[in-house]
Amino acid sequence: MSKQDLPRGDVPECVIAPLVREPLSPEAAAELAVKLKALSDPARLRLLSAIASTATREACVCDLSVGIELTQPTISHHLKVLRQAGLVDSERRGTWVYYRVVPDALQQLSLLFGPTPVL
Numbered sequence: 001m002s003k004q005d006l007p008r009g010d011v012p013e014c015v016i017a018p019l020v021r022e023p024l025s026p027e028a029a030a031e032l033a034v035k036l037k038a039l040s041d042p043a044r045l046r047l048l049s050a051i052a053s054t055a056t057r058e059a060c061v062c063d064l065s066v067g068i069e070l071t072q073p074t075i076s077h078h079l080k081v082l083r084q085a086g087l088v089d090s091e092r093r094g095t096w097v098y099y100r101v102v103p104d105a106l107q108q109l110s111l112l113f114g115p116t117p118v119l
Helices: 026-039 042-052 072-084 103-113
Strands: 058-060 088-093 096-101
Touching: 026 042, 026 072, 026 103, 042 058, 042 072, 042 096, 072 088, 072 096, 096 103
Parallel strands: none
Antiparallel strands: 058 096, 088 096
């Protein structure tokens, strides 16, 4: 039976998320909370997705405002929160700022919630 065939709520006994494997240290919990809090806002989640879904995994701030109905200062604020959380990095090129995903940060989050086999 594949994972998609399982009824909602049923998880095979051989799969468990690393989050429940052992208690998080206070430091790890604080670090992860910053990232999760940053992603808890729909606008920030959309911005991160917009950056991550580009072919180069980076986007100019001028391109990110397309399709997101927020003012430029609000978008800049959300990008600042994502940058402070360590989810994106930025680089100024002339008059524009380019944002790129921090792969290690996304990998850390995916491992946190991703299934891992129980041995």
